[in-house]
């Protein structure tokens with residue numbers, strides 16, 4: 001049984017590789033169509049499951065992992081910015097306050113109908129904008145392609161005061177949860193996950209670990 005990561009995200013590929021597993025990458029053919037009125041946790045679960053099933057339908061014997069990350073603030077979902085102005089508006093909204101980052105992990109295997117999905121949520125507290133911090137950050141061009149328009153593992157770390165929760169959930173793949181889900185689906189994960197969380201071998205992980 002092959003493990004497939006249904007993702008185009010380099011961050012998810014790097015994070016899953018930290019578990020020391022061999023896996024194949026398959027981009028899901030998938031478009032995010034948010035459903036109005038759906039709570040952010042339900043929305044993110046649906047997207048993760050849809051990504052997993054988009055690949056699972058082509059590879060019925062294999063174990064497919066899909067994931068999705070959204071930000072929640074004031075009960076609303078914030079996804080990825082469409083352009084730099086959108087990124088600026090997102091960061092201004094997040095500045096000086098806490099928000100939630102939800103990352104869903106979905107597993108499916110079409111051959112036996114197995115599917116499961118779970119969400120890891122972390123709180124991220126942003127520094128207030130000092131009139132320059134956001135503009136300086138936008139100049140790094142890191143915002144595009146990132147939920148909430150920032151990258152905690154990159155220069156975006158400068159925008160963040162602290163986090164409460166799993167750092168890897170903020171980056172886009174909560175590894176403790178992934179290992180547990182894979183094991184519960186009968187997949188061998190030989191990695192010592194707790195030792196990995198003590199070593200924190202990813203940019204900014206040690207800085208923000210809780």
Ligand SMILES: Cc1cn([C@H]2C[C@H](O)[C@@H](COP(=O)(O)OP(=O)(O)OP(=O)(O)O)O2)c(=O)[nH]c1=O
Pocket residue numbers: 006007008009010011012028051067068069070080101145146147148150151152153156170171172
């Ligand atoms: C908040 C945050 C998000 N992100 C990224 C992780 C995800 O790639 C992205 C959220 O968008 P997603 O839509 O969850 O994923 P994606 O389109 O990038 O990749 P996939 O092919 O798996 O659907 O934001 C960071 O890299 N760092 C962060 O601090």
